[in-house]
Amino acid sequence: MAKDLERDLGLFAVIAISMGAMIGSGIFILPGIAMAEAGPAVILAFVIAAVLVIPAALSIAELGTAMPEAGGDYIFIERGLGPSFGTIAGLGTWLMLMLKGSLALYGGMFYINFIYTLPTWDLAVPFLEATIAIPGVRALGITFALIFIAINLIGVKQTGGIQLVMVIVMLVILGVFVAVTIVQVDGANYDPFFDEGIDGVLTATALVLVSYAGVTKVAAVAEEIENPGRNLPLGLLVSLIVTAFLYALLVFVLVGVMEAEDLADSEEPMALATELLFGDAVLGGVPVGTLAVAGIILAAVLALVSTANAGILTASRYPLALSRDDLFLKKFEYIHPRFNTPTIAILSTGAIIIFIVATQEVDEIAKMAGAFQILVYILVCGALIAFRERDLEWYDPDFHTPGYPWVQLFGIVSGIFIITQMETREIAGSVAIVILGFIWFRLYASKRVDREGVAKDLARRQTGKQYVQETEDQLDRSDEYEILIPIRQDLTREQEDALIQMAAPIVNKRGGHIRIVRFEEVPDQIPLDTAAAELTEADVEFENRTDELVQYLEAPVEVGEIVSHDTRHAVVNFADRTGADLILARQKATSRLDTLLGRDSDWILEHAPCDVVFVQHERRAMIDEIAIVTDQSPFNDPLKVELADAMADVVGARVRFIFAVPESSGEEFVETIEDYHDELDALCSVPVESTIVRGDDVAALSAELESADVVMLSTMTHRRLPDLIVEQRSDRIAAAIEQPVMLVHSKESRRGTFLRPIVERLLFD
Incomplete structure (x- = not known):
């Protein structure tokens, strides 16, 4: 029995996921570092970076509506350009997300250090009989990393509702900050504007590109988006435009209210600006300045910590996906039997993040993350061109990128140009990931796969679309009374039987049918298609016992399985989609x-x-x-x-x-x-x-x-x-x-x- 995947992410959830992944390091960490590179023209760096992201965002929107599969950019590149480029994209995205998570972890701790000086930790190394001094900021970042690794290992659920609330709170706090401070902007701070020249602006652009990495994150859950033809492109574009406008406003304010040297040397620019402007303010005996600083620090810590946790969750999906496609070591495909999470993928991802936090500087982390992100953007644009030019019959997206192919060509050319403007270390890193990806594919993966991009996927996807159409035709029974019995994973066989035996007399009298659906809820750490592809003992047992029930029940019965990250949404969406008249469910x-x-x-x-x-x-x-x-x-x-x-x-x-x-x-x-x-x-x-x-x-x-x-x-x-x-x-x-x-x-x-x-x-x- 094939398992279906449940689409339960609406437009606002798409916007929240995308903006939640973007509003973080871009404004709370990078303005000061970017100011050191570009001077007052740093505002242009944020705007140019947003423009450079548009081709990739539009390409992903089209690819996501044509192939709404879990996996996002990696899947699109692997299916379009072939497994060799897919290996490069998977490894590059994995590294980029780990760097982005490390940046949020490390940079976020500076805000805590702003109000409380974190002590240095002395770590004893028994074998060397030595002590290593770890700065408090790094030590606290490592501590949070360990906490998030544990959270992801046991599969603690994140919800779109929490993400949406967090994004709204963040927008309110930042909106109030802009409204209160914009009147205090000093135009003299912008003279001279091109203090560091155009080269400085381009270098800063490459640095802040990581600020917009989250805009394509939602593509990794494309298969979970409701009405992807509308919600995916609209959600991507709305989140990108709103975030870019917010970045521009905030950077405009920061440059206008702070001395250039103070901003360039600051690792917590938002907190410093708030303290400079309102630190001693008192209203009616209430220290509003202190409260304002505390509010900004709280917003920064929440945003960056959330970004770091989401980084571990999302990044760990990539080695899992590579392993599942035979492009990486099979051990990364291991799923913990109790927690149902990819243990090896999470542990390895967490270990690398801890190493980065412990050894790298904030600016170097940001630059390297930006380099890998640009590389993935280039490959995404190339993948869209490959799909379009092959003129595949099944490739029928609900959204078509305007300006094709010039938009994609601009994305490729501009991406290559920006990489050439980076420092030697970032250029070398980008080249290295390409070379290592090809070498790994040739030595390890080429013997295990026989895919060659879109050409050999044609037959499989045609069959898949036909199956989906047959399934939809089978579900079209709008003239019959239907009872939906959702079976949760924690129900006993006796409880299942009781529900079915209660439903049978009703449909026999009314003249309808029963639809028994087992709803399998998996942690956010597991892509839905991975869970759907796995046939567990519980699945086999469910099929066997429902077959037995169908034999002795007089009522017509249909059986299915749905995999989702949120059972309650899945039940309601399924009932709406199939036109159920009654939901009959067990309640504790x-x-x-x-x-x-x-x-x-x-x-x-x-x-x-x-x-x-x-x-x-x-x-x-x-x-x-x-x-x-x-x-x-x-x-x-x-x-x-x-x-x-x-x-x-x-x-x-x-x-x-x-x-x-x-x-x-x-x-x-x-x-x-x-x-x-x-x-x-x-x-x-x-x-x-x-x-x-x-x-x-x-x-x-x-x-x-x-x-x-x-x-x-x-x-x-x-x-x-x-x-x-x-x-x-x-x-x-x-x-x-x-x-x-x-x-x-x-x-x-x-x-x-x-x-x-x-x-x-x-x-x-």
Whole structure:
């Protein structure tokens, strides 16, 4: 059974990933170093660097919509120019990302050192009987590197939501900084403008190019982007334009408010500028200057630390991808059996980053990273030309680069020119990676692969597109009632069977089918296509037992598997794409702490395009009575009745409506409830009983529900703080009984306001 990959990254997630990877070293570390090279014209260096990135960004946008595969620039180059160039691109990108992560780690620690002088660490070397003095900035950078290596090894998840929040906070802080400081810019600081000449500007351009490396990072997760034809090119261009404009504004301010010598010598320019302008400012007894410096330092540390962690995560994917394609040592393909992360790739990536942080200077790291980034940009432009000129039938991107081929030729020529303007070390490094890549390919990989670029990929991709089309045709059953049963990795076989046996009577009565989908969630450290290609013991077991279920169930059943980084998004997207009418899922008993932290089930309720039912507790072998706790919900009650009626009709069970009224309720209110139950009874095809319970809601209902084999309750999306204080009624009932509980939520239901749980408490208790 083939596994599908779930697209769950929207436009804002694409922009957040791209900008989050760019807003970091470019503004918090490099302006001072670049100022030393270009003088006041450093602002031009940032603008020119952004222009030089455009050809590669547009090329990646087109390639990503034609081949939305995990892997990004490496995949495009390897498929377009062949495995030899793919080896160079993979190794070059790996090194570039490690250098970028090292730059963020090392440079970020200067901001901490700005407010607290970090002590030197004396490291004893037992075998040499010597002590090595490690500067505190490097030592702290190494410490953070070790922490991030551990985080990536155990597969701690990063989420697009956190990234988006971080980017918004960063933009707000930097926007306030520009708004407050731009009025204090001194034009005299820009005279003379070309202090270091055009050569200085070009050298600075090569230096700051690494600031925009993140714009193409999102291509590595192209296969995970929803609607890539729109979101990939638009996200890349928006993030590049906004970031370039922000860089230009910030550099304009920094040059205009600081003395040239101070800026050129600064390793923490943003903090220094803030201190110079507002360090002693006090407003109403509040030291706003100190708070401003603290805010900038916090923003810098958050941005750079996040960049460093993302650098380890992203960089480790490249040796894994090279190994998977037989271009690198197979041991890098090893996945840890418990944490499901590429252990060897992460450890080797982390070790190299630690070495760079311990031995290299900030400016040298930035220059070398820029050189490798330009090399990859050149190869990406060349790959697009290769695909276009081969006139392949299957190459049909949703986005076409405007100005082809002149844009790509400009990217190639300008990239080569910028490399020639670099210092000897960076030029030698670029040449060395090309030579070493070719040598490695000839001596190691050429014997293991027989690919030659786009030519031999044609047949495979044509077959793949045909398979996808057949699959989509098979899924087009818009006229049938469909129940989606998402199977999580932590469900037992008995729990899976219980869900399926609950769904079967409903589709048999309604005339539809069940879609059983196993959702496999993998850490962000694992590319989705890598996880999808691997057939585990759990996959085989799932296939075998679902085959058995299909044989004895009378209901039509379809089975599939989805690989994603976020199961809840994958479930909702899959239900929307296939037109599911009902999601029937297992839910663990939850606590109030789960409510505060946020439940996946609430996110699904909020975003699902269809009705949702969550099942709690174990299913009983025989179902004789289905109890519906009514609550006068205009949407949930009819849905509960509809589902219960279908189940009861097929399995031969009886249905009972139960409503709890306060002890003080008058007969008029009781008669109103009885009339309401009569209206619900009219919706049923099976005999129905009605019970009115007097007394405390939960206690009285718990006793009355003892005879039931299945209990149906309404559920709503939880409000974190209100539901933490006043627990939702359905949660209290479900926790008080042992019977299987079906928590029903109609897609027509309204969430209600923060007053909902309080009103429930007043009305029903």
